[in-house]
Amino acid sequence: KQEVTQIPAALSVPEGENLVLNCSFTDSAIYNLQWFRQDPGKGLTSLLLIQSSQREQTSGRLNASLDKSSGRSTLYIAASQPGDSATYLCAVSLHTGANSKLTFGKGITLSVRP
Amino acid sequence: DARVTQTPRHKVTEMGQEVTMRCQPILGHNTVFWYRQTMMQGLELLAYFRNRAPLDDSGMPKDRFSAEMPDATLATLKIQPSEPRDSAVYFCASGLGYYEQYFGPGTRLTVT
Numbered sequence: 001k002q003e004v005t006q007i008p009a010a011l012s013v014p015e016g017e018n019l020v021l022n023c024s025f026t027d028s029a030i031y032n033l034q035w036f037r038q039d040p041g042k043g044l045t046s047l048l049l050i051q052s053s054q055r056e057q058t059s060g061r062l063n064a065s066l067d068k069s070s071g072r073s074t075l076y077i078a079a080s081q082p083g084d085s086a087t088y089l090c091a092v093s094l095h096t097g098a099n100s101k102l103t104f105g106k107g108i109t110l111s112v113r114p
Numbered sequence: 115d116a117r118v119t120q121t122p123r124h125k126v127t128e129m130g131q132e133v134t135m136r137c138q139p140i141l142g143h144n145t146v147f148w149y150r151q152t153m154m155q156g157l158e159l160l161a162y163f164r165n166r167a168p169l170d171d172s173g174m175p176k177d178r179f180s181a182e183m184p185d186a187t188l189a190t191l192k193i194q195p196s197e198p199r200d201s202a203v204y205f206c207a208s209g210l211g212y213y214e215q216y217f218g219p220g221t222r223l224t225v226t
Contacts, residue, residue, distance in 0.1 A: 031213075042219055042220075043118070043205055043207070043218050043219050044157075044215075045217070046215065046216075089156075089157065102159065106156035106157075
């Protein structure tokens, strides 16, 4: 059974700091990995999707990397801002075709202090 | 700006009562997902539909939960009878395939 772990559960940093959020998964036979953002009281918004054949994806100040063999992904946030405060979840999909399920981590709650 | 809508946003009910949650997927999307989120378990997939047909509902307690899509613009999740352990936030998401999912704002359910 695929398990996705995100540690620590919460993180507080000063504005302007570059930071890395970690995600690990137990089954390396994934099809893809996604990073989502969840604001309080809201649904999830997809930030980046990395296919299993890719090593990284970038969007603005966000960069996500994937190391399938070690079962790890990182989300790098450059020059953090208070508006980046949210919960960040990673999710993996196993390579089992149309019926594959997204397995989510429990998320890392990020607080960026002004 | 197309969005997934969910009603109600909040629901408080007593144990044993029936609860119905509704979701309107984004027009044109052919897959619909129901998730449940709790502090302890995180986000769990309950069921998903493609072209209105249920493809997987293995994450759903069958004895009390049911999910349907009466038409392409409406998905429902029903709990009967509800129990305190069902208290959670229930999310609906829609997409054009499996991996691209757009989430609604959720229904926060409290069963007392």
